[in-house]
Structure formats: structure tokens, C-alpha cells
Amino acid sequence: MTALAVMDRLRARVAAGAGLGETEAAALVHVQAWPGGSVGDLAGVVGLSQPATVRLVDRLVEKGLVRREVGRNRRTVSLVLTDAGSRAADAVLLARTEALTPLLAELSPRERATLERLLGQVAAGLAEDRPGALRVCRLCDRKACTSGPGCPLQHTTRPDPTRPSGAATRR
Amino acid sequence: MTALAVMDRLRARVAAGAGLGETEAAALVHVQAWPGGSVGDLAGVVGLSQPATVRLVDRLVEKGLVRREVGRNRRTVSLVLTDAGSRAADAVLLARTEALTPLLAELSPRERATLERLLGQVAAGLAEDRPGALRVCRLCDRKACTSGPGCPLQHTTRPDPTRPSGAATRR
DNA sequence: CGCCAATCAATGCGTTGTGCATATGATGCG
DNA sequence: CGCATCATATGCACAACGCATTGATTGGCG
Numbered sequence: 001m002t003a004l005a006v007m008d009r010l011r012a013r014v015a016a017g018a019g020l021g022e023t024e025a026a027a028l029v030h031v032q033a034w035p036g037g038s039v040g041d042l043a044g045v046v047g048l049s050q051p052a053t054v055r056l057v058d059r060l061v062e063k064g065l066v067r068r069e070v071g072r073n074r075r076t077v078s079l080v081l082t083d084a085g086s087r088a089a090d091a092v093l094l095a096r097t098e099a100l101t102p103l104l105a106e107l108s109p110r111e112r113a114t115l116e117r118l119l120g121q122v123a124a125g126l127a128e129d130r131p132g133a134l135r136v137c138r139l140c141d142r143k144a145c146t147s148g149p150g151c152p153l154q155h156t157t158r159p160d161p162t163r164p165s166g167a168a169t170r171r
Numbered sequence: 172m173t174a175l176a177v178m179d180r181l182r183a184r185v186a187a188g189a190g191l192g193e194t195e196a197a198a199l200v201h202v203q204a205w206p207g208g209s210v211g212d213l214a215g216v217v218g219l220s221q222p223a224t225v226r227l228v229d230r231l232v233e234k235g236l237v238r239r240e241v242g243r244n245r246r247t248v249s250l251v252l253t254d255a256g257s258r259a260a261d262a263v264l265l266a267r268t269e270a271l272t273p274l275l276a277e278l279s280p281r282e283r284a285t286l287e288r289l290l291g292q293v294a295a296g297l298a299e300d301r302p303g304a305l306r307v308c309r310l311c312d313r314k315a316c317t318s319g320p321g322c323p324l325q326h327t328t329r330p331d332p333t334r335p336s337g338a339a340t341r342r
Numbered sequence: 343c344g345c346c347a348a349t350c351a352a353t354g355c356g357t358t359g360t361g362c363a364t365a366t367g368a369t370g371c372g
Numbered sequence: 373c374g375c376a377t378c379a380t381a382t383g384c385a386c387a388a389c390g391c392a393t394t395g396a397t398t399g400g401c402g
Contacts, residue, residue: 002294003174003181005307008218009297010174021388039351047179052389054352059388075350075397106296111289118278118286119173125277126176136176192359210380223360225381230359246368246379 009099010139017095018088023048025092026138027056028065028081032089033142036078038071045134060085093141120152127153180270181310188266189259194219196263197309198227199236199252203260204313207249209242216305231256264312291323298324 014025026046031037043053057079060066065085071078081089104112127133133153137145145151185196197217202208214224228250231237236256242249252260275283298304304324311322 002290002297003177004310005294005297006174007178008306023388040349048388049390050350051352051391055388058352071350073350073398077351103293103296106293107289111292114285115289115293118282118289121282122274122277122286123173123176125274126173126180135179139175194359211378219359220361221379222362222381226359229381242379244369244379248380 006100006103009103010096013095013099014092017098018091020088020092023056024060027060028085028089029092029140030134030138031066031079031081032086035080036069036071038076039079042079045138047135092139096139096141124152177271177274180274181267184266184270185263188269189262191259191263194227195231198231199256199260200263200311201305201309202237202250202252203257206251207240207242209247210250213250216309218306263310267310267312295323 011022014020014022018025020028023046027042030042030045034041039053039057040050042057043050046053046056048056057066057068061068063084064082065088067080067082067085069078069080104115107115123136127136137151137153140151182193185191185193189196191199194217198213201213201216205212210224210228211221213228214221217224217227219227228237228239232239234255235253236259238251238253238256240249240251241247275286278286294307298307308322308324
């Protein structure tokens with residue numbers, strides 16, 4: 001299974017480049033894509049329990065990458081990246097690209113396009129609903145999604161503009 | 172990244188089907204493919220440190236899935252699956268298939284063949300040497316490799332017959 | 343208007359899995 | 373025969389997680 005090896009590579013690269021684990025990286029990328037989300041939302045995306053997500057946020061706050069702000073309700077927390085956090089998220093995405101590019105270099109441009117199309121088709125079958133799509137795309141570069149042929153998962157590239165950002169990812 | 176989601180699915184399925192983690196599953200599959208390997212060999216394949224691999228083997232022995240036998244030298248250990256371990260390895264591979272099949276069902280047979288060819292090409296760029304290939308293929312179904320169009324990584328389908336099995340995977 | 347169920351975040355506690363450093367036993371070579 | 377080397381195993385500490393629970397806040401309903 002190529003997926004396994006690809007993920008190995010990706011994890012190693014992200015860890016080496018930013019000193020972060022997979023969940024931390026996913027959290028940064030997700031919060032960057034959707035600032036203002038709650039802890040519960042993040043838990044669903046990164047696939048951790050709610051308490052574990054609290055600790056995850058604790059770690060990121062301690063590293064100065066994330067800030068907790070007050071959400072609409074005083075019982076919800078609004079997660080935002082600091083400047084350093086935003087740079088870290090960029091670094092994660094850069095590491096992602098660096099891990100993937102040499103692999104795609106094995107293929108001709110035409111083959112690469114075909115592969116991307118087919119993989120997109122497979123990915124489309126992976127996530128029917130919005131939370132599922134968010135989970136799948138937790139390490140996706142949203143800029144790449146909008147600039148290229150478009151992400152095969154419609155729900156992820158931009159929030160529902162009719163809702164306040166904090167509520168867009170509600171489970 | 173489709174690879175991420177595919178691995179999520181795979182992990183969940185294996186855990187649900189056999190009650191095993193990713194490293195345990197990989198160990199079982201690898202030992203099934205190459206009985207008689209040493210602990211150090213296994214460490215390289217599953218990507219753990221040597222002590223962690225010892226504990227991993229401890230767990231598998233305690234579950235009655237693996238036996239430690241004496242290797243050629245009395246200082247090396249020869250890892251073999253018990254009957255239950257062999258069944259467990261089969262279960263892992265079955266879970267793997269069950270996780271992957273519905274995804275491939277999204278594609279036409281023609282598209283599927285193309286995807287497999289392209290992914291194989293990418294995988295071939297992932298592992299130049301034998302240990303690397305073993306690491307990549309740690310969850311591969313060897314039977315599928317030999318029956319189908321063939322694994323893109325040559326090193327993995329069968330051991331070097333000129334060497335005793337224990338030494339074939341030396342790092 | 344006040345109570346109560348629901349919701350979100352946070353904490354206590356125990357477990358698991360891992361790495362680093364080191365110990366133990368076996369081997370081969372000078 | 374002694375010593376460097378190698379494979380395995382163990383001591384120890386730590387990081388990350390889940391479950392159960394608590395505390396704070398909110399919205400609904402009588």
C-alpha cells in the first residue's frame with residue numbers, strides 16, 4: 001500500500017521540519033483554515049477525544065502557536081493562531097509539499113494529472129458529510145485546493161458564508 | 172491527501188477487526204511473510220526502536236500470537252507465528268482488503284488498473300534498498316503480490332533463497 | 343421567573359506505548 | 373584467555389491518550 005509509505009514520509013518530514021506530531025500539525029492547519037473554531041470542533045477533525053484535544057490545545061498554547069479567545073458564548077472558546085502559529089502552519093504545508101513533490105516527480109505530467117484525478121475520485125467516496133470531509137482534509141493546503149482544478153470535496157475550501165465562522169464546523 | 176484518509180480507514184478497520192494497533196498488525200504480517208526473523212530485523216521494519224520492539228514482541232507473545240524460538244546463534248531470537256498468530260495475520264490482511272475494496276469500487280476496472288499502475292510507479296521511487304522495501308510493504312498481502320501483476324518492489328515477495336531466512340532482512 | 347437538562351471546556355487519574363541509557367548473555371577474534 | 377562486538381532484554385522516565393467527572397454557562401419549559 002502506497003498510502004502507508006506516503007504517510008510515513010509525510011510524518012517524518014513534518015516532524016523534522018517543525019518538531020510537531022501529526023495531530024499538532026493537523027490542528028494548526030485546520031485552525032489556520034478556520035479560525036475561531038471551538039475545541040469540540042477540533043476534536044472531531046483531528047480524531048481525538050475531547051479531553052485529549054484540550055491537552056493538545058494546551059501544548060500549542062504553551063508553544064505560543066495558538067491563542068484561546070472568547071467565542072460568542074462565554075462557555076465556548078475561539079481558537080486562533082498566533083503569528084508564530086501561522087508561520088508554523090505554513091511550515092507544515094511546506095513540509096507536506098516537500099515530502100510529496102519528489103514522489104510525483106516519478107511520473108510524467110500527464111500521468112500525474114491522471115493520478116490526481118483518480119485519487120480525487122477515491123477521496124470523494126471517503127467523506128459524504130461535511131465533518132467527514134473536514135477530517136479527511138485536515139492536512140490539506142486550501143490554497144492549492146482553490147488554485148488548482150479544485151478539491152474533490154466541496155465542503156472544505158470555504159466556510160458557509162451564511163454562518164458565523166465559529167458555527168460552521170458544528171458537529 | 173487521499174493517503175491520509177486511506178490510512179485512517181485502514182487503521183480503524185484493523186483495530187476493530189482484530190483489536191490490534193498498527194505496529195502490532197505490521198509485525199504479524201511481516202513475521203508471517205518471513206518467519207524466523209530476529210527482533211532487530213523487525214524493529215527496522217515496523218519503525219520502532221529496538222527496546223520498543225522487544226515490548227511489542229512481549230505483547231504479541233502474551234497474546235499467544237508469536238513464539239520466540241532459538242535462532243542459529245543462541246543470542247539471536249527467531250520469531251515465529253503461532254497458529255492463532257497466523258490467523259490474526261490473515262484477519263489483518265482481510266481487514267485491509269475490506270477497508271480498501273469499497274474505495275476502489277468508486278472506479279471502473281480500467282481506471283482501477285491505471286491507478287494501481289501509477290501508484291506502483293510512485294511506490295517504486297519510495298524504496299531503493301531492500302530494508303526500505305520491507306518497511307514500505309509491512310502491511311502488504313504477499314499472496315496478492317505474487318498472484319496479480321506483481322509487486323513494484325522486487326525485494327519483498329520472496330526471500331533470498333541462498334541465505335538462511337534469519338539473515339535475509341539484516342539491516 | 344426560576345429551575346433543570348443540555349452543552350462546552352477543563353481536570354483527575356490510570357494506562358499504554360515509546361525512547362534513552364544500560365545491563366545481560368553470547369560470539370568471535372586476536 | 374581476554375576483550376571488543378553484537379543481539380536481546382530491562383530500568384526508568386515521559387508523552388499522549390481515554391474514561392470519568394467536575395465546573396461554568398446557556399436555553400428551554402413549566
